Structures are given as C-alpha cells and as structure tokens.
Amino acid sequence: MILFSKMQGTGNDFVVISCLSQYFNYNLATLSKYLCNRNYGIGADGVIYIFRSNIADFKMRIFNSDGSEAEMCGNGIRCLGKYLFEKDITTKTEFRIETLAGVKEISLIVENKMVIAVKVNMGIPFFEPQRIPAYLPKEEYVKKYHSVIIDIDEEKYEFDLISIGNPHAVCFVEDVSKINVCKIGKIVESYKYFPNKINVEFVQIIDKNNIKIKVWERGVGNTISCGTGACASAICAMKRSFVDANVNVELDGGKLHIQYENNENGILMIGGAELVFEGRIDI
Numbered sequence: 001m002i003l004f005s006k007m008q009g010t011g012n013d014f015v016v017i018s019c020l021s022q023y024f025n026y027n028l029a030t031l032s033k034y035l036c037n038r039n040y041g042i043g044a045d046g047v048i049y050i051f052r053s054n055i056a057d058f059k060m061r062i063f064n065s066d067g068s069e070a071e072m073c074g075n076g077i078r079c080l081g082k083y084l085f086e087k088d089i090t091t092k093t094e095f096r097i098e099t100l101a102g103v104k105e106i107s108l109i110v111e112n113k114m115v116i117a118v119k120v121n122m123g124i125p126f127f128e129p130q131r132i133p134a135y136l137p138k139e140e141y142v143k144k145y146h147s148v149i150i151d152i153d154e155e156k157y158e159f160d161l162i163s164i165g166n167p168h169a170v171c172f173v174e175d176v177s178k179i180n181v182c183k184i185g186k187i188v189e190s191y192k193y194f195p196n197k198i199n200v201e202f203v204q205i206i207d208k209n210n211i212k213i214k215v216w217e218r219g220v221g222n223t224i225s226c227g228t229g230a231c232a233s234a235i236c237a238m239k240r241s242f243v244d245a246n247v248n249v250e251l252d253g254g255k256l257h258i259q260y261e262n263n264e265n266g267i268l269m270i271g272g273a274e275l276v277f278e279g280r281i282d283i
Contacts, residue, residue, distance in 0.1 A: 002283060004035075005083060006042060006276040009075030010225035011253020013276065014062075015047045016083050026283065032063035035281070042281060045220050048076050050084070056096035056103045058084060064219030072101035072165035074227015074256075078118040078273040081106045085115050086275070101165025115273070122228070122267040125235050126163040134161055134193050145240060152187055159188065159200075160236040164267065167198040167218070168232035172242070176204045176214045185216020199226065203233045205242045212250040225253035231267050234258035 002024060005016045015035050032047040034040070046064050053059035060080055062073045077097060084090045085108055093108040102123055109117040127146040129136050136148055147160045148169075159169035169188055173179055185200040200216040213233045215226040230249040237243045238260060249256045256271040 001280050003278075003280050004042065005087075005278045006044065007079040007083060007273060008253075008276055009078045009227065009273045010251055010256060010271060012073075012075035012223055012225040012227070013044045014073075014076050014079055015042050015044045016050070016079060017047065018050045018087075018089070020050060020052065020089065024283075028061065028063055029067040029069065031283070033065065033067035034283075036065035042279075045217070045223055046070070046073065046076060048073075048080055050080065050089075053098040056098040057090065057092070058095070059098040061100075064217075065221075066219045068219040069100070070166055070219065072099050072104075072122075072228055074120065074122065074164075074229075074231060074269050075225055075271070075273075076227070077104060077106070077120055078227065078269075078271055081108055081118045081120070082115040082273040082275070085110070086113075099165065117270060117272050119268060119270045120227075121265075122164055122231050122269050124263040124266055125232075127161065129161065131163050132161050132167045132198070133195055134167070134198075135195065136193055145236075148193060150188060150191060150193075152184055157184065157188075160239070161198075162232045162236055164228040164231045164235075166228055167194065167196060168201060168229060169194075169198050170201045170203055170233050170236040172203050172205065172237070172240070174204065176202050176212055179214060181214045181216055182222050185222065189216060189218050199229055199232070201226070201229045201233045203237060205237060206250075208242075208244045209246060210248045210250065211237055211243060215251065223253075225251040225256075227256065227269055227271070230256045231258055231269055235260055235267065
C-alpha cells in the first residue's frame with residue numbers, strides 16, 4: 001500500500017509520494033508509469049518522490065508518465081514546496097530542494113498557514129549545444145540565437161535551444177492556436193539532433209510583458225502547462241528582445257510569472273500549486 005497526494009500546478013498534475021517514512025521496494029520507473037495511467041492507475045503527468053538529501057533540505061526525483069526520469073520540473077517543484085509545508089514536514093518558508101538539475105531555492109508565500117504561491121529560483125540558463133545536449137550540423141545552427149532550423153513537411157521551423165536544467169526547443173510563431181502541437185512536437189521531441197530527446201514550446205508574443213505558449217513535454221506529450229517550458233520561452237524571448245525582464249506566461253492551464261535580470265540572480269518562477277485529493281493505492 002502506498003500513501004499519495006494528487007497535486008497540480010497550472011494544470012500540470014502529479015502524484016506526490018513521500019519516501020521519508022514509508023519504504024517500498026519497487027522500480028520507480030515502472031511504478032511511475034503504472035501510477036500515471038489515467039485508466040488503470042491514479043492518473044498524472046508525472047510522479048514526484050521525496051527523499052532525504054545530503055546537500056539540501058530535501059531531494060526530489062520526478063518521473064514522467066512514460067517512466068523516464070526528468071532532471072527537473074518547475075510545476076512539480078512548486079507542488080512539492082506546498083506539500084512539504086502544509087504536511088508539516090517543514091516549518092520553513094525558505095528551503096532548498098536537490099534535483100538532478102542541481103539544488104533549487106524555494107520561497108513560499110503563506111497566508112493563514114496555507115501556501116498561496118511558490119517562488120522558485122530555477123538557476124541559470126545554458127545555451128551551448130553540448131549543455132542541451134544537441135548534436136548539430138554547422139549549416140543548420142544559428143549561433144546568434146543558439147537556434148536550429150528543422151524541416152517538417154516542407155516547412156522550416158526555427159527552434160531556439162536552451163537548458164533550464166532540462167532541454168528545451170522554443171519556436172516563435174504568430175498564432176499558437178494555429179500550430180499542430182501534437183504533430184510537430186512529437187517529431188521534434190525525438191529528432192536526430194537530440195540524443196536525450198527535448199521539450200518543445202511554441203510561443204506567441206502578446207506584448208513586452210506577456211507571452212502565450214503551447215507545450216509538447218518530453219516523455220508526456222501535449223500538456224496544458226510546463227514550468228521549465230515557461231522559463232525557457234520567457235528567456236528566449238528576452239534574448240531576442242521581444243519582451244522585458246518581467247514576463248507573464250499564459251499557458252492552457254493558467255499563468256506563471258517569470259523574472260530574469262542576469263545569471264547572478266538566476267531565473268525566478270512564481271506561481272501557484274493545489275492539492276487535488278489524497279489517497280492510498282494497493283500495488
């Protein structure tokens with residue numbers, strides 16, 4: 001029997017399982033794939049497991065619905081921050097969480113002992129192809145924007161490449177509603193340039209402080225939100241001078257706020273997280 005909480009951040013939903021006091025001997029990849037199944041399991045985009053950490057307050061491991069382990073998840077880490085505080089696992093409103101993408105700093109905004117928003121320092125972005133990772137032919141790589149052009153059905157799409165601890169390919173379009181996210185996203189996710197696959201975002205610029213995005217998430221598919229995808233989209237838009245340093249990102253599942261001044265301060269992501277329900281499941 002496993003105790004769990006079902007949580008969501010701007011519609012990106014997760015099964016959260018504490019391994020601090022309960023122990024089970026399962027392969028986490030196989031277990032996560034089962035739990036995420038929306039017909040036979042609990043149903044979620046991913047599963048978050050909480051462990052003790054030797055270098056931070058807690059350690060987060062997150063597995064996608066296909067059983068693959070992700071380096072980092074922006075929406076997931078906000079859910080975890082809320083979970084840890086409201087479950088009285090920590091009384092701190094500022095703490096650190098270890099991830100495969102490094103240690104992330106969490107700051108909770110609390111009212112009446114309830115977490116109403118979570119601020120996460122997502123660290124610094126990387127643009128170098130080897131950090132994505134991406135193996136690119138020179139003739140297809142545009143160094144100015146760290147972008148690559150990919151031909152899909154005789155149309156050329158330019159994707160800016162960036163790592164927010166996990167890999168992203170960001171494409172700017174006039175109208176995201178006219179993009180076949182599932183078709184193009186699926187092709188780009190597993191494209192030959194990306195050995196570890198890649199998350200894909202399509203971005204529409206509204207004005208200097210607002211963008212709208214659609215997401216194809218690596219290992220999950222078309223999701224209504226992605227925290228690291230919101231960060232990647234905002235940073236790439238800033239790099240092209242499309243937007244200012246404070247950006248509201250509109251996703252199908254809600255809005256996130258992204259701030260980025262420089263690498264010294266890192267990328268700040270601010271957004272909500274909600275408990276959906278709690279339960280137990282026999283495996």
